[in-house]
Structures are given as C-alpha cells and as structure tokens.
Amino acid sequence: MASREEYYPRYIGTSSECSAKASKTEKELEIEIEDLRAKVNFLRLFCTGAGGLIAISRSNTFAFPDVELLIVSGPTDPANPLSSFPSVPAHRAVLASRSPVFRAMLENDMEESISGTIKVSDASYDALRAFVNYLYTAEACLDEHMASDLLVLAEKYQVTYLKTYCEKFLMSKLNLENVLPCYALALQHGAKCLRYESLSLIMDNMDKLSKGEEYMELVEKDPRVVVEIYEACLSK
Template sequence: MGPTCLSCMERYYESDGGTCKVCYEEANETKDELKREIEELKAKVAFLRFWSPFDHHSRPNGPCFTDVVLVATSDDHSAEIAAPVPAHKALLVSRSPVFKAMLENEMEESLSGTIKIADVSYDALRSFVNYLYTAEVSCVDEQVACELLVLAEKYQVKHLKAYCEKLLVSKLNWDNSVMSYSFAHQYNSKLISDAALSFITDNMDKLTKKEEYVELVEKDPRLVVEIYEAYLSKQVNTAAR
C-alpha cells in the first residue's frame, strides 16, 4: 500500500511533494490559472488608473487639465497661503459621494472651482488627493494618518479609512490609548476604539494618573463611564471562567 495523498486522501504510488500525480497536476493548473487572472487584473487596474496630477514621471511636461483645486485652511485662515492641490472634478465625483453632491449642484465650490478643506495640513491634503487617484498611501506618520482618517470619514472614502485604522491600531500603546479612544469615538472607528479600550482596561490602576484622563473627564464624561463599564464587564467575565 502506498502513502495517502494530502489533497484527495486516496492511496497513491506516483507522487510529488506528498500528493498524488493527479492532484499535483490539478494544483499546477490552478496555480497557472490564478497567475493569469492576477496579471489580467493588474492590466485592468493599470488601464483604469486615473493619472494623478502629482505623477510627474509619466507626464513631466504635459498639461494636467485639472479643473478644481483644494486648499487647506484653518479657523484663522493662516493656512490659506499653502499651495493649492490640483484635481479633476470628474475624479472627485467618482470617488466620494460628498464631493459628488458638492460639485453636481451649484454650490460655491462648484462655481468657484476651489474647495476649502478645514483644519488639515497641506501634506495630509496632498496625500488624500493622491490616494483618490492611485489608491496608494505613501509612508505617513501618525499625525498625518489621523488627518487622513478624518478626511476619509468626512468625504466617505471607506477604503482609505480602513487603511488608516489598521495603521493607527498598529501604533497603539498605553501612552496614546486614552487619546486614541477619544479620537476613535469622534470619528466612528470601532476598530481603534476596541483596541484602545483593551489597553486602557489592562492598565486601570494607572488610568487616573494620566493627564489625558483628566481632560476626558472634563470634556466627555460619557466615555469615562463607558471605560469603567467595559472594565467591570471584563472583571466579571474573568471571574466567571
């Protein structure tokens, strides 16, 4: 009797890598087929990709044909001196339902060709617009990632928000947990909220000593109540085991 094939669980005599000859050949055919499908998808993505105004390598001297600019602003308008970020209305409309509503109607932004984005840095705004074109985010620090998440939430760009959530969760620690918990509630991020809450409830003996905790008590006591409710629930579950 021969060994058992790891794929079909049948006995075999001719084999390769722990599988019978039939299963091995079928696996190779499937692998080749998946490779072809991946290459086809890459070709479609390349064809559908809307070239970015920042893509100077592909269009070093050619016109961008942009028809709208986005400008980073602040409450005191001091940031309006930052360089405008060029874009195409058609692209913004196709990527964000908020931009779609804004630009399809005779709102100020549609008529003037200028969209003012409040309380965001130029770097974050540029990264945000570039993502709308390429679905790619260059290396960003935590501050820019937070700004991008805010923009993604405001303009309903779900894929970007998910990316930022994962990045920020990977940067979570005890020191930034309270601030991250508050931030997550403000911008509807359950992923960050749950991860931050886990850090907090694991360190409750140190919580009241944190400056961020004192600020949270003053600004949003509701979240403090939720923290203690989560901690008590965790204690009950632990005791019941």
C-alpha cells in the same frame, strides 16, 4: 462567436487529477495576486512632472486640473482673500468618483460646482495633499500622525476605503502610549474597529494608564471620553 463575457485570465492547471479540487491552489492564488497588482498599477492616476508620470509632491501637480481644494481657517473677508490660502489642484471627475460628499458638491448647482473651489477646514496642507493623492493612487505614506489626519478627512468626505486603511494602520501601532488618544479619535470619528481594539487594550491596562500623562490630558480635554471608558470597564 462566443457570447460576451467578463474575462478574467486564470491559471490553467496541467494535471487533470486536480480538476475536481474546488479550492484554488497556491499557484493560482499567486497568479491572481499578480494580475490584481497589475490592475491596480494600471488604474492608478499619476500626476505629471518634468520626469513624466510621477507621484504627486510639492513640486508637481496633476495635469489638467479643473477644481481646487482650499484650506480655509476661519471666515474669509476682503483683507484675507481666498487666493491667499494654500490649495491643492484636482479633477472634478476623480473627486466625484471617490467621495459621495464631493459628488454632491460638484454634480449639483452648489457653490463649489460653480466656483470650482472646495473649501476644506481643519486640515493641514500636508494632510490634504496626501488625501488628494490617495484618491488618485490608493497609496499613502503613513505614520501615526498622518493616519489620524487622513482618517478624519476620510470620515468627513466618506471615503470608506481610506478610512478602513488608516484604521487598520493605527490598530497595528496601538500601544500604551497612544491608546488613549486613539480611542478618543475612534470615538469621535466612528471608527468602530479601532475603538473596540483600543478599549480592549485600555481595559486590560487601566491601572497603569490612569497614572500616565495621556490620561491627565484626556481628562482635561475630553472628560466625557474618560467617563465612557470607566463605564465600559464597569460593564466588563
């Protein structure tokens, strides 16, 4: 009987001449990708609907939820009970597995653990739904707005993988129209790579940018960010 091992299927080359080669062949890499894709598909958790297992949407939900995420804006009072807020159902085990913040809330005797309700502030229903769906499937349909919203939630609940994903998406979409709000977002939510890329684009185009509407808005809304940009330009 062979000793136990973690088994990874691998491509076995037919040519003995290749055996001395250290790096993988293109064929081997492609087989590894195929295997990893199958593994990702296997590991995704889907919710159930009339048509069987499908991705989460407004009209369906995950089966057997044991916790609710509640979008709360402002303090709650008897005239405005929790049940009136929009909510997204989920599973404690999944949330705790994906986010250390949810884990701390759910595994100790915290209010959230006892009530089965997690209050989430400053998020839209669509963003929270997409956030929860990502925790189950590692998939999200992104546009710039959704990527910003998900980056904020990912930062808040320390879902590093999603944060990086949104950051990469926003970096791929950087242009002179969105670079200032992207820089402000990156600065506020500790997105280092996005911050670095934005700043680099800003510094190369400061003349143009300082005449635009986005610049005026940023000066109005968050002048400290503008000061930081000028300081970075100076030290260049």
